[in-house]
Amino acid sequence: xxxxxxxxxxxxxxxxPTGRLAIWWVLASEVVIFGGxxxxxxxxxxxxxEWADAAAVTNTTIGAINTFVLLTSSFTAVLAHQAAxxxxxxxxxxxxxxxxxxxxxxxxxxxxxxxxxxxxxxTIASHTFWSFYYTMAGxxxxxxxxxxxxxxxxALDAYRGRELHRVELIGIYWHFVDVVWIFLxxxxxxxx
Amino acid sequence: xxxxxxxxxxxxxxxxxxxxVVSIIGPEIGIVWVTLVAAFGVAFVKxxxxxxxxxxxxxxxxxMKWALGASLAVMMLMFFGVAxxxxxxxxxxxxxxxxxxxxxxxxxxxxxxxxxxxxxMAGVAEPGVFSPTVAFNQACAACHGQAGDGAGPAGxxxxxxxxxxxDPAFWAERDEDRIFTVIRDGAAAVGGSPLMVxxxxxxxxxxxxxxxxxxxxxxxxx
Numbered sequence: 001x002x003x004x005x006x007x008x009x010x011x012x013x014x015x016x017p018t019g020r021l022a023i024w025w026v027l028a029s030e031v032v033i034f035g036g037x038x039x040x041x042x043x044x045x046x047x048x049x050e051w052a053d054a055a056a057v058t059n060t061t062i063g064a065i066n067t068f069v070l071l072t073s074s075f076t077a078v079l080a081h082q083a084a085x086x087x088x089x090x091x092x093x094x095x096x097x098x099x100x101x102x103x104x105x106x107x108x109x110x111x112x113x114x115x116x117x118x119x120x121x122x123t124i125a126s127h128t129f130w131s132f133y134y135t136m137a138g139x140x141x142x143x144x145x146x147x148x149x150x151x152x153x154x155a156l157d158a159y160r161g162r163e164l165h166r167v168e169l170i171g172i173y174w175h176f177v178d179v180v181w182i183f184l185x186x187x188x189x190x191x192x
Numbered sequence: 193x194x195x196x197x198x199x200x201x202x203x204x205x206x207x208x209x210x211x212x213v214v215s216i217i218g219p220e221i222g223i224v225w226v227t228l229v230a231a232f233g234v235a236f237v238k239x240x241x242x243x244x245x246x247x248x249x250x251x252x253x254x255x256m257k258w259a260l261g262a263s264l265a266v267m268m269l270m271f272f273g274v275a276x277x278x279x280x281x282x283x284x285x286x287x288x289x290x291x292x293x294x295x296x297x298x299x300x301x302x303x304x305x306x307x308x309x310x311x312x313m314a315g316v317a318e319p320g321v322f323s324p325t326v327a328f329n330q331a332c333a334a335c336h337g338q339a340g341d342g343a344g345p346a347g348x349x350x351x352x353x354x355x356x357x358x359d360p361a362f363w364a365e366r367d368e369d370r371i372f373t374v375i376r377d378g379a380a381a382v383g384g385s386p387l388m389v390x391x392x393x394x395x396x397x398x399x400x401x402x403x404x405x406x407x408x409x410x411x412x413x414x
Contacts, residue, residue: 121334
């Protein structure tokens with residue numbers, strides 16, 4: 001059976017490869033989703049100085065470790081892209097696996113963090129600060145999990161030398177997830 | 193399909209790690225503007241580095257920059273459009289009484305007005321100084337309630353329910369030593385519920401002693 005490429009993957013009126021155009025559009029809409037959430041949080045945080053008490057409880061060390069993990073996984077994602085550009089699917093797959101490892105580490109640390117906070121009574125319903133905290137970090141964590149799953153599929157293809165351009169696309173998405181965390185870290189952990 | 197980009201990724205990565213360290217150490221100094229620059233200024237620099245060098249937006253067609261810029265602009269419009277209503281708590285013809293009350297309660301040390309706690313509620317933590325009030329509200333109040341009546345929001349689902357320190361029956365067979373032991377070693381150590389976990393890894397003996405004395409203040413006076 002032959003797999004003819006759909007015409008949409010070949011045609012590009014914008015000069016941007018269709019897949020990459022699509023991923024940028026996804027991210028443009030993500031900017032509004034996360035931006036709206038972060039913007040609403042900022043409005044309330046600035047209007048309510050007493051939230052500092054609640055914010056003082058979050059664990060800066062854990063936040064910092066997770067920032068390190070995501071920055072590192074972004075680095076391996078871009079190395080995967082670099083390898084894919086050279087046509088080296090196996091190396092690209094290897095770096096994507098490292099990136100997935102970063103995603104898993106991030107989720108494990110996040111689970112531990114949430115578990116200890118919830119067991120101390122800081123639940124999504126206990127204060128508006130915590131509602132924002134769990135919603136923003138939770139939506140972000142869902143993006144990490146989704147990215148890791150898609151990366152697994154892309155890595156499998158890349159290992160077989162197929163669809164190497166997708167390595168770049170999942171990478172762009174992954175860096176965006178990293179950028180969102182870069183802002184969530186000071187918002188939720190540093191500004192007390 | 194892809195273009196080659198001459199970026200020293202390793203250098204960008206180590207710059208990002210260096211900036212991460214700056215954003216952690218900066219706020220430790222305790223000067224407000226240093227904290228803001230270290231936290232948010234650095235975040236913008238980190239985001240810029242990632243977007244330009246890892247996402248290669250620098251080499252992307254102008255169309256895409258405009259599309260992302262439009263998204264950002266819509267977000268800004270939302271923010272600044274509603275900011276006067278949400279951030280301010282009064283205007284020429286209106287007052288947001290609920291928000292003002294929430295701030296007052298919060299600044300006085302109450303947690304968004306769930307319950308009225310005992311008097312002398314100084315809830316604002318001074319860094320490095322242990323305050324039994326703050327510790328109680330952070331560690332205990334979720335289950336036992338800020339008023340010590342066992343009616344904390346997280347306590348509602350616990351079985352057995354959290355102890356009510358304002359109940360005379362609770363004090364019939366308990367003294368300060370026993371409270372101290374339960375806080376330090378957990379209630380299971382004296383045959384109580386394992387849901388009351390030990391706190392010896394969080395607080396030292398002296399702090400637990402202060403917490404026990406704080407709990408004793410809830411005891412009703414006969």
